[in-house]
Amino acid sequence: MSKKAQSYWKVNLKYLAILLSIWFLVSFLFGIALAESLNQFYIAGFPLGFWFAHQGSIYTFVILIFVYVFLMNKLDKKFDVDEN
Amino acid sequence: MSAQIWTYLLVGFTFFIYILIAIVSRAGSTKEFYVAGGGVNPIANGMATAADWMSAASFLSMAGLIAFMGFSGGQYLMGWTGGYVLLALLLAPYLRKFGKFTVPDFIGERYYSKNARLVALICALFVSFTYVVGQMKGVGVAFARFLNVPFDTGVLIGIGIVFFYAVLGGMKGITYTQVAQFCVLIFAFTVPAIFISLQMTGNPVPQIGFGSKGNDGVFLLEKLNQLSVDLGFDAYTSVNKDNLVNMFFITGALMFGTAGLPHVIVRFFTVPRVKDARISAGWALLFIAILYTTAPAVAVFARTNLINTLSNAKYEDAPSWFKNWEKTGLLTFEDKNNDGKIQYVADANLNELKVDQDIIVLANPEIANLPPWVIGLVVAGGLAAALSTAAGLLLVISTSISHDLLKNYLRPDISEKGELYAARIAIAVAVVAAGLAGLNPPGFVAQVVALAFGLAASSFFPAIILGIFDKRMNREGAISGMIIGILFTASYIIHFKPQLGGTGIPDDFWWGISPEGIGTLGMLINFVVAISVSRLTTKPPKDVQELTESIRTPRGSITPKNSLH
Numbered sequence: 001m002s003k004k005a006q007s008y009w010k011v012n013l014k015y016l017a018i019l020l021s022i023w024f025l026v027s028f029l030f031g032i033a034l035a036e037s038l039n040q041f042y043i044a045g046f047p048l049g050f051w052f053a054h055q056g057s058i059y060t061f062v063i064l065i066f067v068y069v070f071l072m073n074k075l076d077k078k079f080d081v082d083e084n
Numbered sequence: 085m086s087a088q089i090w091t092y093l094l095v096g097f098t099f100f101i102y103i104l105i106a107i108v109s110r111a112g113s114t115k116e117f118y119v120a121g122g123g124v125n126p127i128a129n130g131m132a133t134a135a136d137w138m139s140a141a142s143f144l145s146m147a148g149l150i151a152f153m154g155f156s157g158g159q160y161l162m163g164w165t166g167g168y169v170l171l172a173l174l175l176a177p178y179l180r181k182f183g184k185f186t187v188p189d190f191i192g193e194r195y196y197s198k199n200a201r202l203v204a205l206i207c208a209l210f211v212s213f214t215y216v217v218g219q220m221k222g223v224g225v226a227f228a229r230f231l232n233v234p235f236d237t238g239v240l241i242g243i244g245i246v247f248f249y250a251v252l253g254g255m256k257g258i259t260y261t262q263v264a265q266f267c268v269l270i271f272a273f274t275v276p277a278i279f280i281s282l283q284m285t286g287n288p289v290p291q292i293g294f295g296s297k298g299n300d301g302v303f304l305l306e307k308l309n310q311l312s313v314d315l316g317f318d319a320y321t322s323v324n325k326d327n328l329v330n331m332f333f334i335t336g337a338l339m340f341g342t343a344g345l346p347h348v349i350v351r352f353f354t355v356p357r358v359k360d361a362r363i364s365a366g367w368a369l370l371f372i373a374i375l376y377t378t379a380p381a382v383a384v385f386a387r388t389n390l391i392n393t394l395s396n397a398k399y400e401d402a403p404s405w406f407k408n409w410e411k412t413g414l415l416t417f418e419d420k421n422n423d424g425k426i427q428y429v430a431d432a433n434l435n436e437l438k439v440d441q442d443i444i445v446l447a448n449p450e451i452a453n454l455p456p457w458v459i460g461l462v463v464a465g466g467l468a469a470a471l472s473t474a475a476g477l478l479l480v481i482s483t484s485i486s487h488d489l490l491k492n493y494l495r496p497d498i499s500e501k502g503e504l505y506a507a508r509i510a511i512a513v514a515v516v517a518a519g520l521a522g523l524n525p526p527g528f529v530a531q532v533v534a535l536a537f538g539l540a541a542s543s544f545f546p547a548i549i550l551g552i553f554d555k556r557m558n559r560e561g562a563i564s565g566m567i568i569g570i571l572f573t574a575s576y577i578i579h580f581k582p583q584l585g586g587t588g589i590p591d592d593f594w595w596g597i598s599p600e601g602i603g604t605l606g607m608l609i610n611f612v613v614a615i616s617v618s619r620l621t622t623k624p625p626k627d628v629q630e631l632t633e634s635i636r637t638p639r640g641s642i643t644p645k646n647s648l649h
């Protein structure tokens with residue numbers, strides 16, 4: 001693997017690590033493991049833990065994918081590996 | 085006009101459109117038949133993927149399921165959406181770069197092994213067939229209940245329609261039909277929800293409405309919690325602590341299973357470029373999220389309405405929809421204390437009302453007194469959901485047979501024309517077989533769906549991820565991981581599912597994990613076994629290492645050693 005391809009891959013992996021941590025946080029932690037403590041707080045009439053399990057995690061998932069697309073399109077250009 | 089006539093009109097009209105689209109988008113080559121020519125616009129592909137993914141179960145059963153589960157129902161909402169993040173970030177772009185037609189293609193080439201391809205092929209066939217039988221049954225039920233045709237005739241009409249556009253159009257016909265089906269099903273799901281949200285909270289957005297104050301100035305969720313507790317149920321939004329580990333594992337199994345299901349993965353082979361595969365997963369999830377964020381609102385509205393309308397109401401005053409659904413046996417009332425009133429309480433000995441979760445979405449428009457055309461719309465939406473999922477699955481089955489089995493295994497010298505012909509015959513046979521199985525479904529169809537997700541999570545998902553992210557992963561590691569993952573998951577599920585002949589009881593669940601969630605553990609075992617075995621055996625050949633490198637960057641072409649076309 002060339003140097004360039006290696007550093008492209010490294011940045012990609014860094015993005016993945018950050019975005020997937022958020023994915024895990026909002027669903028498995030906020031929506032399940034920590035839901036009971038979060039339910040003491042309210043957002044727009046919803047107990048917070050319940051909201052993450054039934055609404056918030058889904059919105060976050062959608063945003064995560066679009067953020068990834070934006071980051072990767074920029075990265076592809078920067079490393080000149082984008083398709084024509 | 086009555087609901088009946090509206091239903092005929094709307095269902096007839098939507099079917100006419102599907103057939104029209106199928107005729108316009110016929111497939112002329114195997115590439116068009118398998119992956120719609122690889123030139124589908126990412127937004128259109130997102131809609132098609134969403135329609136493919138959202139089955140009769142998502143449309144008809146999920147909101148009802150959540151209505152009776154409360155907080156824990158979140159496992160389906162998160163589980164069936166979170167997998168798309170994994171798809172977009174970890175699978176879709178790389179598989180698109182790899183640029184073949186099927187999951188067994190990838191497994192077979194990345195692990196340079198015909199046996200690996202065969203294992204993948206068998207899994208793909210099993211998972212898809214299980215699923216499609218359930219859809220065919222859904223079509224029959226919807227027809228039978230709303231169009232007054234016998235169940236069998238309903239299934240036969242369903243077979244006829246899918247047969248027509250799947251055999252003719254292949255993936256190309258299916259994709260564009262699914263775009264239309266998505267529009268029908270999402271309109272049909274959200275319109276009643278908006279009406280009911282306006283009625284109950286004055287807010288037209290159901291996602292906000294179910295957290296708002298009702299007409300009496302009390303927060304809707306607070307009211308529902310109170311009503312539930314008064315009747316002896318758990319508060320709707322409260323966390324079920326004994327079930328948390330299980331919920332964690334089920335959510336995981338559904339997410340990893342989603343990302344490993346062949347009929348979902350194949351959608352990302354249909355777009356032109358790697359960047360289109362990424363964004364296409366984003367569009368798909370956005371379109372899916374419209375339904376998946378509306379469903380929990382529908383659940384809260386329906387449960388509140390149900391309790392308000394029926395709890396302690398006199399049986400003779402029960403609304404007409406109550407009597408109508410009683411006839412179907414999906415809603416039953418037994419006056420245990422002979423006071424002529426309906427007691428709906430948590431205590432099974434005193435409870436007099438049983439409501440099947442499947443009728444919540446269908447009965448919702450009637451419960452909320454919506455106009456009759458809305459009922460027709462919901463039926464058309466349910467059929468769109470069932471047909472679109474069935475078509476996508478049937479295509480995977482036919483591709484597995486004509487491409488993976490025939491072209492790559494039995495008759496490598498088959499011509500392009502011959503392969504297309506074989507694909508058409510395979511899909512025709514698959515449609516009829518699925519229809520026949522749907523006519524006479526084995527009692528365990530619903531149970532086997534757990535198996536489908538579990539197997540996808542414990543076999544395909546790790547094998548594909550490691551194939552992309554671990555250059556050192558070799559044939560020995562991947563195959564042993566897949567086989568041990570599948571064997572473990574399948575044995576656990578069968579052991580604890582009496583419907584599949586198992587003898588295990590829930591008290592013996594490992595850490596309280598039910599069969600629906602065991603796929604997560606199976607996946608972890610697969611990862612551990614695959615990585616350990618691969619490190620103890622020889623490196624994969626040089627050309628395979630190069631293949632792994634080249635799928636990691638979007639640009640450049642891939643030249644595998646045994647080019648297929």
